[in-house]
Amino acid sequence: EAQVTQNPRYLITVTGKKLTVTCSQNMNHEYMSWYRQDPGLGLRQIYYSMNVEVTDKGDVPEGYKVSRKEKRNFPLILESPSPNQTSLYFCASSSFGAADTQYFGPGTRLTVL
Amino acid sequence: AQSVTQLDSQVPVFEEAPVELRCNYSSSVSVYLFWYVQYPNQGLQLLLKYLSGSTLVKGINGFEAEFNKSQTSFHLRKPSVHISDTAEYFCAVRRSGGSYIPTFGRGTSLIVHP
Numbered sequence: 625e626a627q628v629t630q631n632p633r634y635l636i637t638v639t640g641k642k643l644t645v646t647c648s649q650n651m652n653h654e655y656m657s658w659y660r661q662d663p664g665l666g667l668r669q670i671y672y673s674m675n676v677e678v679t680d681k682g683d684v685p686e687g688y689k690v691s692r693k694e695k696r697n698f699p700l701i702l703e704s705p706s707p708n709q710t711s712l713y714f715c716a717s718s719s720f721g722a723a724d725t726q727y728f729g730p731g732t733r734l735t736v737l
Numbered sequence: 738a739q740s741v742t743q744l745d746s747q748v749p750v751f752e753e754a755p756v757e758l759r760c761n762y763s764s765s766v767s768v769y770l771f772w773y774v775q776y777p778n779q780g781l782q783l784l785l786k787y788l789s790g791s792t793l794v795k796g797i798n799g800f801e802a803e804f805n806k807s808q809t810s811f812h813l814r815k816p817s818v819h820i821s822d823t824a825e826y827f828c829a830v831r832r833s834g835g836s837y838i839p840t841f842g843r844g845t846s847l848i849v850h851p
Contacts, residue, residue, distance in 0.1 A: 628780070659841075664746070664843065665843060666743075666827065666841055666842060666843030666844045667781075667827065667841040667844075669838070672838065682838075714780055714781070716781075723769050723786070723788045723831075723833070725771070725783045725786065726771075726773075726781075726783075726829075726839065728773075728780035728781040728782065729780050730779060730780045731778075731779070731780050
């Protein structure tokens with residue numbers, strides 16, 4: 625089954641404790657991205673990747689890092705989380721065509737205390 | 738640069754009534770247009786998309802949308818909604834050439850009452 629998986633689905637942590645949210649897709653997609661969803665603000669892109677070892681900033685990259693060492697994986701790293709990073713995070717992937725649908729993971733709800 | 742405006746943050750409607758969710762976009766180049774739906778506690782999934790050709794696009798679950806180039810709109814409609822249509826709906830655009838970075842609207846929460 626074609627899918628995007630994210631782990632963990634729920635995470636409660638404390639300020640400053642490094643964390644990683646994993647994202648993996650099994651569709652051989654080149655393009656992957658991370659979004660955060662906040663009430664009233666919709667989806668905002670954090671980082672995206674056009675292919676292995678090619679990443680770039682989205683609209684709200686501050687406080688986040690990503691890496692793309694393998695085509696299928698695109699982890700999101702918060703090296704020193706802060707309460708304003710409490711949000712719902714989505715990973716998405718698509719093949720390398722503007723007409724192509726984005727496939728979204730189920731989301732990771734992060735709470736930073 | 739492109740932008741997407743979803744004109745209503747929340748649309749309440751009674752079951753079996755028709756509904757229209759509005760989306761306007763701005764872009765200096767041609768775009769592809771998408772509607773995604775997010776059911777409670779789930780990720781987004783594609784409802785329908787407009788690439789070219791007929792301006793009326795049909796999607797899943799009885800939804801359709803009409804592309805209006807002169808008004809730069811892509812409104813989503815359903816003639817008769819069900820309780821199960823209660824969800825968040827996102828309009829999105831992607832440039833048809835060059836950058837593949839999509840831009841999403843802020844979402845419209847459709848609330849269907851019995």
